[in-house]
Amino acid sequence: MGADGTEKSKTTYREAMREAIREALRSDDRVFLMGEDVGRYGGCFGVSLGLLEEFGPERIRDTPLSESTFVGAGIGAALAGMRPIVEIMTVNFSLLALDQILNNAATLLHMSGGQLPVPIVIRMTTGAGRQLAAQHSHSLEGWYAHIPGIRVLAPATIEDARHMLAPALADPDPVLIFEHGSLYNLSGELRPPTRPVDLDHAAIRRPGTDISLITYGGSLPKALAAADELAAEGVEAEVIDLRALRPLDDAAIAASVTRTHRAVVIDEAWRTGSLAAEVCARIAERSFYELDAPVERVCSAEVPIPYARRLEEAALPQTADIVAAAHRAVD
Amino acid sequence: MSLARPARTRKATAAPKPAKKTARNRQGPRTAPPADRSAAQHRANLLESLLRIRRFEERCVELYSAAKIRGFVHLYIGEEAVAVGINQALTSEDAVVSTYREHGHALARGIAAEAVMAEMYGKATGCSGGRGGSMHLFDASRRFYGGSAIVAGGLPLAAGLALADRMRGQNRVTCCFFGDGAFAEGEFHETANLAALWNLPLLLACENNLYAMGTALTREHAQTDLAMRAASYGMPAWAVDGMDVEAVEQASRRAVEGIRTGTGPHFLELRTYRFRAHSMYDPDRYRGKAEIEQWKDRDPVNRLMERMRENGEPVDEELARIEQKITEEIDHAVEAAEKAPEEPVENLLRHVTSASTGPVS
Numbered sequence: 001m002g003a004d005g006t007e008k009s010k011t012t013y014r015e016a017m018r019e020a021i022r023e024a025l026r027s028d029d030r031v032f033l034m035g036e037d038v039g040r041y042g043g044c045f046g047v048s049l050g051l052l053e054e055f056g057p058e059r060i061r062d063t064p065l066s067e068s069t070f071v072g073a074g075i076g077a078a079l080a081g082m083r084p085i086v087e088i089m090t091v092n093f094s095l096l097a098l099d100q101i102l103n104n105a106a107t108l109l110h111m112s113g114g115q116l117p118v119p120i121v122i123r124m125t126t127g128a129g130r131q132l133a134a135q136h137s138h139s140l141e142g143w144y145a146h147i148p149g150i151r152v153l154a155p156a157t158i159e160d161a162r163h164m165l166a167p168a169l170a171d172p173d174p175v176l177i178f179e180h181g182s183l184y185n186l187s188g189e190l191r192p193p194t195r196p197v198d199l200d201h202a203a204i205r206r207p208g209t210d211i212s213l214i215t216y217g218g219s220l221p222k223a224l225a226a227a228d229e230l231a232a233e234g235v236e237a238e239v240i241d242l243r244a245l246r247p248l249d250d251a252a253i254a255a256s257v258t259r260t261h262r263a264v265v266i267d268e269a270w271r272t273g274s275l276a277a278e279v280c281a282r283i284a285e286r287s288f289y290e291l292d293a294p295v296e297r298v299c300s301a302e303v304p305i306p307y308a309r310r311l312e313e314a315a316l317p318q319t320a321d322i323v324a325a326a327h328r329a330v331d
Numbered sequence: 332m333s334l335a336r337p338a339r340t341r342k343a344t345a346a347p348k349p350a351k352k353t354a355r356n357r358q359g360p361r362t363a364p365p366a367d368r369s370a371a372q373h374r375a376n377l378l379e380s381l382l383r384i385r386r387f388e389e390r391c392v393e394l395y396s397a398a399k400i401r402g403f404v405h406l407y408i409g410e411e412a413v414a415v416g417i418n419q420a421l422t423s424e425d426a427v428v429s430t431y432r433e434h435g436h437a438l439a440r441g442i443a444a445e446a447v448m449a450e451m452y453g454k455a456t457g458c459s460g461g462r463g464g465s466m467h468l469f470d471a472s473r474r475f476y477g478g479s480a481i482v483a484g485g486l487p488l489a490a491g492l493a494l495a496d497r498m499r500g501q502n503r504v505t506c507c508f509f510g511d512g513a514f515a516e517g518e519f520h521e522t523a524n525l526a527a528l529w530n531l532p533l534l535l536a537c538e539n540n541l542y543a544m545g546t547a548l549t550r551e552h553a554q555t556d557l558a559m560r561a562a563s564y565g566m567p568a569w570a571v572d573g574m575d576v577e578a579v580e581q582a583s584r585r586a587v588e589g590i591r592t593g594t595g596p597h598f599l600e601l602r603t604y605r606f607r608a609h610s611m612y613d614p615d616r617y618r619g620k621a622e623i624e625q626w627k628d629r630d631p632v633n634r635l636m637e638r639m640r641e642n643g644e645p646v647d648e649e650l651a652r653i654e655q656k657i658t659e660e661i662d663h664a665v666e667a668a669e670k671a672p673e674e675p676v677e678n679l680l681r682h683v684t685s686a687s688t689g690p691v692s
Contacts, residue, residue, distance in 0.1 A: 032498070058498060064528065069487040069521035076491020076505075079476060080426075082498065084491075099518075103481045104488060112469035112477060113460025114682040148683050172685040 013155075013186040016162035017047050017179065021085060024169055025055050028083060031169060034061040034070055035087030044089045045125060045184050071097035071122065075105050075174075078120040083169050088124040091140045091178065105174040106149035117172040121165065127180040127218045127268055128316055134304035137312075139268040141178040141217070142275035145245040150174045152245040153199060156220035158188050160243060163197035171199065178245075180218030180268075199244055202252035208238035211326050212256040214279055215266035216242040219317055223266050226322035235330055245275055253279060254286045261292040262329040266317050271299035296325040371644045374635060377576050379653045380415040381632050384408075384435040386657050387444055390665065391434070391451060391465075395611055399669075400451045403480075404465045407435035409574075409606035412631035413538050414439040416579025417506060417599075420587040423473065426505040428489040430538075431466035431480040432605075436508055442470045448664035454671035461674045462682065482543075483509060483516035486535075490522050493531040493596075504590050506534040512543030514560075515551055523564040526596040533596040534586055535561065538573065544609045545617040561598035573603030574629040577638070604629075 042049035128137035267276035450457025479485035489507035561568040586597035
């Protein structure tokens with residue numbers, strides 16, 4: 001209870017995700033969670049802690065270290081009418097299951113002439129910032145957003161961590177959920193959703209009139225911090241959280257650029273061939289005549305993410321980089 | 332991380348375990364041939380199934396030469412006894428996952444030649460709506476989960492189908508076809524381990540035709556006794572003469588019966604041979620004519636007919652009846668495919684997601 005006597009719902013991104021999984025398991029007996037160390041260990045990042053005790057080993061399944069096969073098994077179980085949630089420890093490990101995700105999950109519906117929808121949810125951690133070096137730190141969600149047939153989500157707030165899973169499970173097609181590792185400890189009050197959570201629309205996290213900061217996932221807190229700094233200087237930045245990386249909310253991007261006439265796209269992935277590149281291309285296609293300045297991009301340096309703290313920080317988009325890019329566009 | 336788990340003590344075995352009679356077993360679908368069907372009639376049915384695949388594919392070769400069919404076409408000719416024999420042990424409730432060499436699997440599963448031929452033509456009436464072609468035949472109503480053209484890619488999928496059945500207490504079997512080439516892929520070994528670990532109702536049907544495309548078994552495997560290696564995962568596994576449809580049927584019934592009694596996955600190494608090249612593009616330079624001829628002496632169709640003769644069954648009459656029936660069936664399938672409509676280009680984006688059912692916007 002808070003000091004004023006009202007019910008406070010203070011939680012973390014991690015707990016919100018866990019609550020979403022718990023709710024799904026309680027409300028639908030077709031749902032089960034499967035992955036490496038999701039049970040007895042409690043999840044590599046602690047997301048599923050306690051769920052084994054509550055739901056038992058049939059529904060909270062520890063798997064062998066066989067990414068391709070437990071993801072493929074999730075696809076098969078989905079074909080047979082189950083609603084599996086498959087957890088992959090990190091996006092880097094998901095490459096071992098890329099064959100199953102691309103060649104089966106994303107293609108079976110089309111290849112079978114519409115006979116075989118694959119209602120699977122695959123969750124994984126993405127991103128850098130914790131000195132985990134080059135095989136645990138990359139942001140490859142943009143690669144997955146390249147693939148027709150799957151939906152790609154990047155919850156960046158406690159609300160989205162809590163409320164995106166249910167509609168993802170209700171989707172008849174494969175949904176990939178990317179959870180940035182730096183967000184798990186994000187703490188705050190969980191507000192009840194004011195409207196049904198959808199998986200199609202970007203969200204304006206801060207309204208503004210002078211420039212659009214377009215981002216998603218782990219870069220959202222940095223973009224919001226940059227907007228605060230810019231506001232202190234008299235520049236009102238609008239912060240757009242894409243939320244869904246596929247399909248992209250073209251209309252929201254175009255509407256924001258139409259309001260502000262300037263844009264910075266922030267993406268923790270490498271610049272070349274990135275989701276940021278796709279967003280820029282769409283702005284060029286739809287909103288070229290609205291622009292008053294070239295679109296700026298803030299991405300990771302084109303280097304395998306290094307271990308040393310100073311090097312890692314230098315490789316990643318930082319608040320100061322976003323502020324500097326905004327200045328280039330505005331000044 | 333494995334320390335917490337007690338060491339598995341189940342003995343790896345190279346021989347099938349006798350099926351235990353349990354309550355679950357009695358409730359499950361029966362796989363024995365119906366008592367009222369005579370052995371002779373059963374053999375005639377087997378012959379018909381073998382010949383349907385053989386003649387269907389021979390017609391495909393002609394149609395390919397006439398440019399009616401394009402893309403990759405992988406012929407099953409020579410291997411028909413495997414698909415036909417195994418399907419005798421499966422019921423319509425069971426599931427099948429196949430490979431890119433799947434015409435035989437599809438026809439043996441009961442998918443109409445008309446639907447398969449239309450798919451070869453890329454027509455809207457094909458069993459995959461013209462989106463799959465020869466390598467991607469599907470029929471959800473027959474629980475035929477198709478044609479994977481990624482070698483070993485269907486194995487994890489099959490484990491998942493079996494897992495769903497196990498979790499829901501349904502006494503069904505999933506049969507996954509794959510080849511000796513797939514046995515070299517990590518996905519086979521991951522799936523064999525997972526299936527044994529979780530005691531999944533999975534039949535692993537390894538079609539060992541001695542070649543992974545052009546690479547001979549002895550050039551791709553350090554140890555070529557595949558059944559022995561599969562047994563090391565803790566599942567019953569044994570080799571079967573894949574050129575003898577009755578031997579395949581018998582082995583499959585034993586394996587499937589074992590799976591239905593809850594003894595977990597079984598592995599069959601079906602020793603077989605493809606008489607034709609790997610695909611229509613393959614000049615077949617990596618194996619000798621003598622070797623091919625030697626295997627043709629063991630042709631599964633001739634072998635079955637010899638056995639029928641030995642038993643005094645009316646082979647010639649049966650053969651004439653079957654050939655006529657199948658010719659009509661395939662003629663009809665080709666005619667229907669010729670006449671069938673193309674999928675309109677406006678429907679290009681249909682079935683990319685479940686929502687994308689309308690025309691291109």
